[in-house]
Amino acid sequence: MNIGQAAKVSGVSAKMLRYYESVGLLPAAGRTEAGYRVYSERDVGTLRFVRRARDLGLPLERIKQLIGLWQDEDRASADVKRLATEHAAELRAKITELTRMCEALERMADACHGDDRPECPILDEIAEGEHCSPGRHDADRKGGLRPAAAGKRPFSSFQGVL
Amino acid sequence: MNIGQAAKVSGVSAKMLRYYESVGLLPAAGRTEAGYRVYSERDVGTLRFVRRARDLGLPLERIKQLIGLWQDEDRASADVKRLATEHAAELRAKITELTRMCEALERMADACHGDDRPECPILDEIAEGEHCSPGRHDADRKGGLRPAAAGKRPFSSFQGVL
DNA sequence: CTTGACCTTCCTATCATGGGAAACCCCACC
DNA sequence: GGTGGGGTTTCCCATGATAGGAAGGTCAAG
Structure with a gap:
C-alpha cells in the first residue's frame, strides 16, 4: 500500500507520515524499487495507534515512549x-x-x-x-521599579492552540 | 528608560518587546544616539496592556485590534x-x-x-x-478503504500548549 | 582604561502541521 | 509507443509566541 492509501485508512496525513518517520517516531517504511514507501496492514495498525494517541493530545515524544511500551511484551x-x-x-x-x-x-x-x-x-x-487601585498608577511614582506582577510570567501563552 | 527596565516594570521580556515592535504590535520605540531603545511611562502603560491581554490568552493579532480600539476615542x-x-x-x-x-x-x-x-x-x-468491535478489524477486509474516523482529523493538536 | 552589565542585530530552535515547487513514477487510454 | 493525469519523492518555507545564543557596540563605575 502506498503512502496515500495508508494515510487514508489510518487518518494520518501523508505529510505527517513522512515527518513521523523523519523524527524517528515511526521506523522507516519499506520502499519499492522506485523509492515509493510501502505500508503493510501491520504498519497501518501502528499508524492508527499514533493517530489515537494524538487525539488524546499526547506529544510525539510521549507517543514514542508509548509505542515502545506497546511493543514491549515485558512492560509494566x-x-x-x-x-x-x-x-x-x-x-x-x-x-x-x-x-x-x-x-x-x-x-x-x-x-x-x-x-x-x-x-x-x-x-x-x-x-x-x-490589582491596582483605580485612582493612582504605581508607575507614576519615581523610584519604584518593582518587577511587574511578581516578574515571573505565567508563561501562560497558549498560542497556536486554536 | 532602557529596554531592560521597561521589561522589568511591564512584565514583558526584552526579547518580546523587540519582537512585538518588529511585527508591528507596538510602534517603534524611541532611540538614543547610540541606538538604545527608550521607553516612556506612557509606553510602559501600553506594555502592561499587552501583557494583561496576553494573560487572557489573546493572540497578538487580536491584541493589535484591541489596542486600536483602546486608543480610539470614538470606538463602539x-x-x-x-x-x-x-x-x-x-x-x-x-x-x-x-x-x-x-x-x-x-x-x-x-x-x-x-x-x-x-x-x-x-x-x-x-x-x-x-469504536471498533474488539473481535475483528475492519482493515482485515479486502476492498474496504473507508477514510479512517471520518477522514477529517479534528486538528485537535494542541501541541506547544504546555 | 578596564571590567562587567547592558544593549544591538541576526540566527536558531521549539512543536506539529500545511503548502508548494521541481522532479520522478505509474497506469490507463488512444 | 506516446501522453496525460495523478501519485510520489525531496526540499524549502510558514505558522505562533517564545527562548537561547553569538558577535559586536555602549555605558558607567571603579
Whole structure:
C-alpha cells in the first residue's frame, strides 16, 4: 500500500507520515524499487495507534515512549499508567489556566454594555489591571521599579492552540 | 528608560518587546544616539496592556485590534465586546476539547491496575480504538478503504500548549 | 582604561502541521 | 509507443509566541 492509501485508512496525513518517520517516531517504511514507501496492514495498525494517541493530545515524544511500551511484551502497566496520568495532569493544568482566562473574559464581557458608546469596562480592566487601585498608577511614582506582577510570567501563552 | 527596565516594570521580556515592535504590535520605540531603545511611562502603560491581554490568552493579532480600539476615542464598546466574546468562545471550545482528552485519559488510567504486569487497558484502547468491535478489524477486509474516523482529523493538536 | 552589565542585530530552535515547487513514477487510454 | 493525469519523492518555507545564543557596540563605575 502506498503512502496515500495508508494515510487514508489510518487518518494520518501523508505529510505527517513522512515527518513521523523523519523524527524517528515511526521506523522507516519499506520502499519499492522506485523509492515509493510501502505500508503493510501491520504498519497501518501502528499508524492508527499514533493517530489515537494524538487525539488524546499526547506529544510525539510521549507517543514514542508509548509505542515502545506497546511493543514491549515485558512492560509494566504501571509505566503506561504513569505516562497517561502525567499527561492528564498537564491537561488539567492547561484546562485550569484556560478556564481562568475564559471566566475573566466572560465576566468582563458581561460588564460591558456593548453599544455605540466608547465606555468599556473590558478595556478599563485590561488597561488598569484588576490589582491596582483605580485612582493612582504605581508607575507614576519615581523610584519604584518593582518587577511587574511578581516578574515571573505565567508563561501562560497558549498560542497556536486554536 | 532602557529596554531592560521597561521589561522589568511591564512584565514583558526584552526579547518580546523587540519582537512585538518588529511585527508591528507596538510602534517603534524611541532611540538614543547610540541606538538604545527608550521607553516612556506612557509606553510602559501600553506594555502592561499587552501583557494583561496576553494573560487572557489573546493572540497578538487580536491584541493589535484591541489596542486600536483602546486608543480610539470614538470606538463602539460593542466592537470590544465582540472581540472578547469571540475569544472566550474559542477558549471554551479549546477547554471542551482538552476536557474530552483528559477525561478519556483518566478513564483509561482508572481502568489500569498499574502494576508489574504487561496487561494494560490503556494500550488496548489506543490500539483497538473505542469504536471498533474488539473481535475483528475492519482493515482485515479486502476492498474496504473507508477514510479512517471520518477522514477529517479534528486538528485537535494542541501541541506547544504546555 | 578596564571590567562587567547592558544593549544591538541576526540566527536558531521549539512543536506539529500545511503548502508548494521541481522532479520522478505509474497506469490507463488512444 | 506516446501522453496525460495523478501519485510520489525531496526540499524549502510558514505558522505562533517564545527562548537561547553569538558577535559586536555602549555605558558607567571603579
